[in-house]
Amino acid sequence: MKCLLLQMFNGSDFSGHLKGAFESLGHDFAIEEVSLDNLSSREVMQPSCTVCCVGDEVMKSQASLYVLAESLEFKSSVFLIPRNAIELALLLGRMGCERVFPIPENTSDSDAWLFLATQVQQLIGAVSSREGTRKSMIFSDPKSKSMLALIERVAGVEVSTLLTGESGVGKEVVATILHKMSARARKPFIAVNCAAIPENLVESFLFGHCKGAFTGAVKDQPGVFEEADGGIVFLDEVGELPLHVQPKLLRLLQERRSARVGAHKEHSFDVRVLAATNQDLHELVKQKKFREDLFYRINAFHIRIPSLRERTEDIKNIALFCASSLLIGGCVAELTEEAIQKLISYGWPGNVRELENVICRAKVLAVAAVIEPQHIVFDSVSFIDESPDPESSSLQATSDVPQGSVSSLSASKEELEQQWILRAIEETSTREEAAAVLGISPRTLRHKLQKFKQFGSMVTEQRSEAIGGFGS
Incomplete structure (x- = not known):
């Protein structure tokens, strides 16, 4: 078994303590010591686990932790930090680290190192079982x-x-x-x-x-x-x-x-x-x-390799994986069931790469890290060219189709378009947010609002002031 020891701590060398603790548990671990600079270029691949010794100084350059996130599987890592590094512990927790432990105050305390070695042993078992189930989780189709x-x-x-x-x-x-x-x-x-x-x-x-x-x-x-x-x-x-x-x-x-x-x-x-x-x-x-x-x-x-539209049962799991990944958008978010259904109903011409981009864009638009259907915006979908699905969006028309005389199709379509745009304006605070909800660009929204002001038969006095602010 191989343990990768990453030293990012201006202090003692812990490799001897770890190796002694592993030997006490009956494991012959080969410990490879690397620095952050040569982590990506090391020749030895895929260690059984990674032990990262991180000091307070890393808080001065938090970018180094994001470099770590790109190079390591955080859920397959044990982090050892100083006892009083509370901010560092909170940051590592937000980044998805599941095992963060304080460095023993007395580095010669064999019992403390034995406890840490036991945690590493448990981590290796968890990683082995998780690797076996991860493929079945993502590839469900x-x-x-x-x-x-x-x-x-x-x-x-x-x-x-x-x-x-x-x-x-x-x-x-x-x-x-x-x-x-x-x-x-x-x-x-x-x-x-x-x-x-x-x-x-x-x-x-x-x-x-x-x-x-x-x-x-x-x-x-x-x-x-x-x-x-x-x-x-x-x-x-x-x-x-x-x-x-x-x-x-x-x-x-x-x-x-x-x-x-x-x-x-x-x-x-x-x-x-x-x-x-x-x-x-x-x-x-x-x-x-x-x-x-x-x-x-x-x-x-x-x-x-089948396209994503040929294996629709994978869409949900891949989307959930992207939403929970810190490497996509730099944050973690939840997907509602309605948002998942909207993702499944899409054709995905850009396949998994497009799905990652859509989830990343949704994380930007999401409120309180919860992705709703209105946060799902597709590059190739136009609000005007595609008829909106009322079940896959939180925006609904403000009124039903008017009863009485039947107008032309183009006129009815324009009336419905006005209703949706006005509703988006009422539910958002900026033109950019409204355009994102509608799936159109801010420039297109500005042109349509100017058109409504010029020919707007449905623009009431109560809404004219809001439209004026958005359309300027």
């Missing part, structure tokens, strides 16, 4: 469960795998799950976005270079495959790889050997390659933009 079972089989076989699916379906998340299920789980996992690397630097980035190989190569630099030796490299947007680099990648996949840029000697690598794309690689092969032999090499096994 039958299609997702079928895909997860397939991933588990593929993870156990050393085969190059191609992940396909629409943009935003979570291809990197699936690749990470595959890595955790594989025999390489404790080895590096490096994700590379091929579309984000300048074309003239792709070869150097992937395979490394020697000093003097080109202008600016002032030292030897290992490539991604060299750094990931023993682990997995995930090539996202693999269809964007330049043609001149593809033969070298093909050789690495076939022979497990490659040379740095500017070198003659090849080195052997033990790397598994996962690739992903939302493009039609068959079509790229026909257009001579992607090598056919490389396509068949990376496509030894193909997994298609």
Whole structure:
């Protein structure tokens, strides 16, 4: 078992005390000490738990805690802080830390360290059981469960795998799950976005270079495959790889050997390659933009990830996960059942990435950290173009359709639109809030209010003053 000890405390070294306590419990823990600066670049992956020794000085730069949140699973961490650091304890609690303990006053007190080691032991057991249930919690749709079972089989076989699916379906998340299920789980996992690397630097980035190989190569630099030796490299947007680099990648996949840029000697690598794309690689092969032999090499096994609209039973759980995640929007919020139903009824052209953005936007608009239907705003939905669903919104028309003479459809639609906008104005305090509730931009709302003032047959004297303030 491995324990990661993160030192952020200007005080004593606690590694010896922890190691002695673990040995007393009958555990042979390997303790790796790292600092915040080298946390993201460390080679050892996925410790059993993390013990963070944090001092009061971290309160002077709270950003360091948010760096921690991006690098660690807070619910898989034990925090040791000074006894009088009340503000720090409250901050860690708001950020989702479940286990915060005071550093023993007497650092030589073996019983105190034994208690802390027991808490770490309990944490490891909780993390192990939670990891087993987390996938079933998020992937609840039958299609997702079928895909997860397939991933588990593929993870156990050393085969190059191609992940396909629409943009935003979570291809990197699936690749990470595959890595955790594989025999390489404790080895590096490096994700590379091929579309984000300048074309003239792709070869150097992937395979490394020697000093003097080109202008600016002032030292030897290992490539991604060299750094990931023993682990997995995930090539996202693999269809964007330049043609001149593809033969070298093909050789690495076939022979497990490659040379740095500017070198003659090849080195052997033990790397598994996962690739992903939302493009039609068959079509790229026909257009001579992607090598056919490389396509068949990376496509030894193909997994298609269903879009979010194909697995609607996952929407609720993913939304709840995003709402409770501190890394999305920097805060935690609750979702009402009405808001969840509104999310389920949407088509999600942007898939999981769009769902995360919608939840993040809802956290901004939510009052008292409770997300209601009116806080759910979709980029691709226009209030004017789409007929509102009265069951999925808290805004209702101020009156029923007038009885008596039947007016034209366009006139009725305009009257209903006025009623909804006027109701939004009454329930909010600024134009921006009203526009957000209605799902339109503040500029569009201003134009409509100006139109109402000019032609407003329904604008009463009591409401004209409010409209004047909003429309200016």
